[in-house]
Amino acid sequence: MDHMNPKDIIICRCSDVTLFDLFELFEQGYRSFEELKRIKRVGMGPCQANTCGKMVQWEIAKYFKIPLEEALFHNLRPFTLGIKLKHIKEGSDT
Numbered sequence: 508m509d510h511m512n513p514k515d516i517i518i519c520r521c522s523d524v525t526l527f528d529l530f531e532l533f534e535q536g537y538r539s540f541e542e543l544k545r546i547k548r549v550g551m552g553p554c555q556a557n558t559c560g561k562m563v564q565w566e567i568a569k570y571f572k573i574p575l576e577e578a579l580f581h582n583l584r585p586f587t588l589g590i591k592l593k594h595i596k597e598g599s600d601t
């Protein structure tokens with residue numbers, strides 16, 4: 508069976524990142540989810556890595572031959588919305 512071309516395997520569809528893109532970054536020395544996120548915006552799309560997160564973690568572990576639990580997941584931050592100053596002044600959050 509032929510292997511699929513890594514350029515055709517989408518890892519993060521929100522940010523249009525392929526497996527080939529990850530391999531290139533790994534070869535450049537990037538090896539953590541946080542680094543990949545900052546360089547290529549992996550996991551920063553609308554789904555916030557709910558779709559790609561585990562796949563990225565798995566690919567890091569596989570590429571560097573480390574246990575999955577050592578391929579750290581990216582830092583999760585709470586969802587935030589902007590608030591108008593007038594609402595703060597008035598004591599309202601709507």
Ligand code: FES
Nearest residue numbers: 519521552554559
């Ligand atoms: S698929 Fe990667 S952030 Fe949504």
